[in-house]
Amino acid sequence: MNVPMNDSASPADPATLSPRPFGAGPPSAFSPPTPWRRRLQVVGWIVAACLALTMGIIAWLAITAPLSRSLKPIAPPSVSLMSADGHLIARRGAVIDRPVTMRELPAHVPQAFMAIEDRRFQSHWGIDPRGIARAMWHNIRSDGSSQGGSTITQQLAKGVFLSSDRTFGRKAREALIALWLEAWLTKDQIMERYLSNVYFGDNVYGLRAAARHYFDRSPERLTTGQAAMLAGLLKAPSRLAPTSNLKGARTRAALVTQAMVDAGYITQAERNALPPVRLNVHATPDATTGTYFADWVLPEARERAGAVYGAQEVRTTLDWRIQRLAEAAIRRAPLGGAQVALVAMKPDGSVVAMVGGKNYQNSAFNRAVQAKRQPGSTFKLFVYLAAFRAGMTPDDMIDDTPITTGTYRPANHGGKYRGRISLRQAFAASSNVAAVRLTQKVGVDNVIKVARDLGITAPLTEDLSLALGTSEIPLYELAEAYASIAAGSYPVTAHGLPPEEQGWLERLMKRQRSFNIDELDMMRDLLSSAANRGTGSAAALRTSTFGKTGTTQDSRDAIFVGYAGGLVTAVWIGNDNNAPLPGGAAGGGIPARIWRNFMSGAINEAVEDAPVETQDADLVNAIANVSVETGIGNIGVGMNEDGLTVNIGGNQIRLPVDPQTPDQPQDVPPPRIAPTQTEPDNGP
Numbered sequence: 001m002n003v004p005m006n007d008s009a010s011p012a013d014p015a016t017l018s019p020r021p022f023g024a025g026p027p028s029a030f031s032p033p034t035p036w037r038r039r040l041q042v043v044g045w046i047v048a049a050c051l052a053l054t055m056g057i058i059a060w061l062a063i064t065a066p067l068s069r070s071l072k073p074i075a076p077p078s079v080s081l082m083s084a085d086g087h088l089i090a091r092r093g094a095v096i097d098r099p100v101t102m103r104e105l106p107a108h109v110p111q112a113f114m115a116i117e118d119r120r121f122q123s124h125w126g127i128d129p130r131g132i133a134r135a136m137w138h139n140i141r142s143d144g145s146s147q148g149g150s151t152i153t154q155q156l157a158k159g160v161f162l163s164s165d166r167t168f169g170r171k172a173r174e175a176l177i178a179l180w181l182e183a184w185l186t187k188d189q190i191m192e193r194y195l196s197n198v199y200f201g202d203n204v205y206g207l208r209a210a211a212r213h214y215f216d217r218s219p220e221r222l223t224t225g226q227a228a229m230l231a232g233l234l235k236a237p238s239r240l241a242p243t244s245n246l247k248g249a250r251t252r253a254a255l256v257t258q259a260m261v262d263a264g265y266i267t268q269a270e271r272n273a274l275p276p277v278r279l280n281v282h283a284t285p286d287a288t289t290g291t292y293f294a295d296w297v298l299p300e301a302r303e304r305a306g307a308v309y310g311a312q313e314v315r316t317t318l319d320w321r322i323q324r325l326a327e328a329a330i331r332r333a334p335l336g337g338a339q340v341a342l343v344a345m346k347p348d349g350s351v352v353a354m355v356g357g358k359n360y361q362n363s364a365f366n367r368a369v370q371a372k373r374q375p376g377s378t379f380k381l382f383v384y385l386a387a388f389r390a391g392m393t394p395d396d397m398i399d400d401t402p403i404t405t406g407t408y409r410p411a412n413h414g415g416k417y418r419g420r421i422s423l424r425q426a427f428a429a430s431s432n433v434a435a436v437r438l439t440q441k442v443g444v445d446n447v448i449k450v451a452r453d454l455g456i457t458a459p460l461t462e463d464l465s466l467a468l469g470t471s472e473i474p475l476y477e478l479a480e481a482y483a484s485i486a487a488g489s490y491p492v493t494a495h496g497l498p499p500e501e502q503g504w505l506e507r508l509m510k511r512q513r514s515f516n517i518d519e520l521d522m523m524r525d526l527l528s529s530a531a532n533r534g535t536g537s538a539a540a541l542r543t544s545t546f547g548k549t550g551t552t553q554d555s556r557d558a559i560f561v562g563y564a565g566g567l568v569t570a571v572w573i574g575n576d577n578n579a580p581l582p583g584g585a586a587g588g589g590i591p592a593r594i595w596r597n598f599m600s601g602a603i604n605e606a607v608e609d610a611p612v613e614t615q616d617a618d619l620v621n622a623i624a625n626v627s628v629e630t631g632i633g634n635i636g637v638g639m640n641e642d643g644l645t646v647n648i649g650g651n652q653i654r655l656p657v658d659p660q661t662p663d664q665p666q667d668v669p670p671p672r673i674a675p676t677q678t679e680p681d682n683g684p
Contacts, residue, residue, distance in 0.1 A: 079301060080313045081294050084352075087320040090294035097208035099196035100219050102188040108224045108265065109207075110191055112231040115259040118152040122187060126153045126178035153178040156194045195219075199302065200233050201241030214242060216282040224266065225277040228256035238299035242279055253277060292356030292366045293318055297496030304497065316496050319352040322567075322602045326353040329598035333590055339576055341367035342594070343476050344569040344602065347487035349494045351476075352567070353602075365576075372458060372472035373557045373574060376550030376587065377430045377535075379469030381481060382450040384427055384435075384526055386442045388519040389450065394424035394526060398438065400431045408464050410436050427526040428534030430549065432468055439467035453513075454481040455491035469550060478561055479570040485523055485546070486563040489514045531562055539592035541565075541605055547595070549587030554580040560591040565603030571595045 081089040102110065114121045120128050128151050150158070157177035181190055200210035207230065211219040215226050222230070232252035233240050242249035257271045293316070301314040326342050333340065335358065344353040356366030365371070400418040403409045410432050418429070426434035439447055447467065448460050458473040460466055476494050484490035489512040515523075527546035530536050535549040539560055547562020556578055561570040571591040574581065599605075 078312070079298070081297065081301065082313055082315050083318045083320040083323070084316065085320050089316065089318060090291055090298075092203065092294070092298060095202070095204045095209050095213060096206055097212060100192060100207050102192050104220050106220070106222065106227075108260075109219060109222055109227045110195070111263070111265040112224070112227040112256055112260060113152070113191075113195065113234075115263045115265060116231050116256045117155070117234060118150075119259075119263050121152050121191070124151060126180075126182035127151060127175050150174075151178065152194050153181055153190055155198070156190060157181065198234060199237050200230060201237035201299075202243055203298070203302070212282050214279055214281060216280040223274075223277075224257070224260075224270075225253065225274045228260065228274075229253040229277050232256045236303065238303040241299075242277075243281055246279065250277065291360060292364075292368065293323070293351070293354040293496065295364060296354065296356075296366060296369050300497055304500070315498065317350040317352060317498060318354070318496065323353045325601040326355050326598055329594050329601075330355050330358065332597065333573075333594050335573060335590070336582060337575070338573050338581055338585075339363075339367060340594070341371070341475050341572045342569065342598065343368040343479050343494070344567055344598070345479055345483055345492075345494055346566065347483050347492065347563070347568060349480065349483060349492045350498075351494055351496050353569075367572065367576075368475045368570075370474070372474050373572065374472055374552040375469040375478055376552045376557060376559060377432075377435075377469060378478060378548045378550035378559050378561050378587070379451075379471075380427065380430070380435050380467065381485070381523070381527075381548060382447050382454065382456075383438050383442075383467050384423065385454075385519065385523050386446045386450045387423065387438050388522050389516075390442045390446070392423065394427075394522050395422050397422055398426055398434045400426060400429075400434050403433050403436065408436075410465075410468060424526055424529050427548075428529040430530070430535045435467040436464050439464055451481070453490055454484045455493065456481060469552065475559075475570050475572050478559070479568055482547075482561045482563060482570070483568040484515075485520070485527065486566075486568050487512075488520055527562065535586075535588045536560060536562065536592050538588055539596045539599075541596065541600060541603075543603065543605055547592075549592065551586040551588075555584045555586065556580050558585045558587045558589065558591050560587050560595045562595065564599055565605065567599065567602055569595055569599060569602075571598075 078091065078093050080091045083089055118124075118128070120130065154174050157174045185193075195207040197206055199205055200207075200213075202213060204210050204213045207219045210230055210233075211217055211222055211226070214230070215222070217226075229242065229249055229252075232249065232255065233242075235252065239245065240249050240252055257266070257274060260266045261268050261271050297316055301316075304314075322344060326344060330340055330342065339357055340355065341357065342353065342355040343351060345351045354366075354368055356368045356370075357363050397420050400412070400421045402411065402417060412432050417433070418425070418431070421429075421431070421434070423434075423438075444462055444464065444466060448462070451460060456473055456477050458471065458477065460471045480492045480494050483492040483494075491512065524546060527548060528544065530549070531545045531547035532540045536547045539545060539547055539562060541564050543564050545562060545564045547560060547564075550559035550561070551557070557572060557574040558581060559570065559572045561568075563569070571594045573585065573591055573594075
């Protein structure tokens with residue numbers, strides 16, 4: 001029986017089928033994948049690629065991160081300070097002691113560290129995502145203050161096992177080591193390692209050594225306040241070390257105790273009852289080498305290195321050859337019982353030589369950095385620059401005559417006056433009365449502003465005596481100010497380590513400002529005049545020399561500051577007990593000759609020492625580089641470095657100075673200042 005076939009089931013008519021392209025295979029027996037299956041395949045490939053990448057990163061971190069070393073005993077740190085040209089300056093070991101044990105410490109000791117450094121230490125697994133997120137949110141919303149999200153375990157990994165660089169690779173290795181430590185050590189073991197090795201300032205590492213150093217007691221006997229102060233040091237151990245910044249350390253300790261309250265470790269009443277922490281410093285002899293420069297730069301080197309353990313080499317800005325020349329110039333100087341200081345820097349503030357005294361072994365006190373002494377007439381730099389900012393020029397005239405009005409009446413040394421002279425002549429001859437009159441004219445506040453602009457941070461008296469350098473400032477700040485003139489921009493900051501790379505915001509906030517070109521040229525004109533033809537002529541080199549002398553009351557301090565050949569140098573001599581120097585020494589004497597002898601070698605310009613008869617000349621406010629003109633009727637009288645000129649009508653008579661008895665200019669020490677002499681001078 002024939003059954004009729006359904007049209008839909010009947011085979012297709014070959015005539016109606018479109019031909020398949022040549023070479024095409026037979027139709028697939030499987031249906032094409034649906035869209036959701038295709039998306040699942042793509043996700044699978046992405047996950048597989050991410051896993052492969054993650055495994056690769058973990059493998060790289062495992063190779064580069066010192067996992068095998070992280071569980072071994074920690075090597076004590078040491079720092080070798082190197083000169084810019086590769087010579088060893090000093091090698092410093094660390095003050096350390098035996099490790100602490102958690103079960104022997106009072107509970108408030110680790111609690112102080114956890115409260116301020118890692119409040120979730122007991123619960124996280126090496127890294128704290130919540131803490132990182134909180135720190136990021138705070139940093140975004142803050143007005144400049146920053147928080148870190150590192151855990152105590154991460155800090156242990158960073159400070160002990162890794163370098164101090166801030167790259168992403170180092171942060172990744174830090175996190176891996178933290179996870180590794182958490183997997184193999186208990187929380188108590190991690191805390192013990194952390195407390196036993198962290199840096200507490202003053203070259204002291206570990207809680208036991210720090211407790212001994214700052215409080216002369218064992219860590220097992222630390223009070224809550226003492227533990228809080230030590231915990232607070234970890235933010236900036238060199239800057240907050242209580243031996244040098246007790247106020248800052250106490251302020252930070254107060255934040256720690258409040259954090260302990262917030263964490264529930266102590267009550268608010270207990271915090272309020274805590275007595276002020278007092279130091280009982282236990283001095284530890286430093287058995288390693290040291291120099292004035294090394295002592296100055298080491299705290300910053302420690303802080304920049306991040307207290308990394310093991311041997312470190314830190315490159316500094318010091319120039320080995322120039323440092324040796326500075327020391328040789330000091331040794332050759334006829335100082336007698338006086339002390340001396342010298343600091344030399346490039347115009348950008350890179351310190352290339354530093355001498356803080358005659359003998360480091362006898363006295364490690366750094367007179368170039370730590371001492372504050374009166375700068376004398378070297379301070380007139382700020383007075384005259386303020387005058388130029390006010391629109392005056394070196395050719396403007398000023399009275400170099402006795403001040404006869406007002407309660408403050410300074411005088412020129414030896415009672416020598418020149419009448420009406422130019423600012424250039426007044427600066428070169430270091431006239432006291434001219435400087436005071438200028439200060440009165442431009443205003444004390446404007447002189448102080450110039451000093452602040454050029455980097456002077458020391459307190460300054462707000463009266464007319466400021467013009468004569470009666471406020472005490474450290475020598476290196478004086479060198480910074482003169483370096484600003486050499487550089488043509490301000491402020492210049494002295495530094496012993498190469499500057500770190502700054503972010504754009506920090507560069508914007510700390511950018512230097514340029515001088516008005518006319519004001520800069522006029523100031524350099526005055527400094528050249530003073531150094532070559534004025535009170536500082538004993539320092540003059542064949543190359544262009546710029547500088548200024550300074551001598552204080554009764555010759556207690558004698559200073560020369562100047563620059564030549566791309567190097568800025570300040571030299572000071574005086575007595576530590578502030579006693580007068582013998583023989584009425586002045587800035588244009590021994591300091592200027594030390595400066596000249598040192599600078600000639602430093603900039604490779606060989607010179608002979610000045611003749612003895614000109615070296616020891618100490619005539620102050622002499623007539624060299626001074627031109628005075630006056631007139632009475634049809635008679636005119638002029639005086640300059642060539643002699644005396646008398647004009648009568650149209651006739652001129654010239655009386656030259658005896659060449660055998662030149663009047664050698666010297667610096668002007670300011671008169672003794674009575675405490676009540678602070679009223680403005682009302683003289684012309």
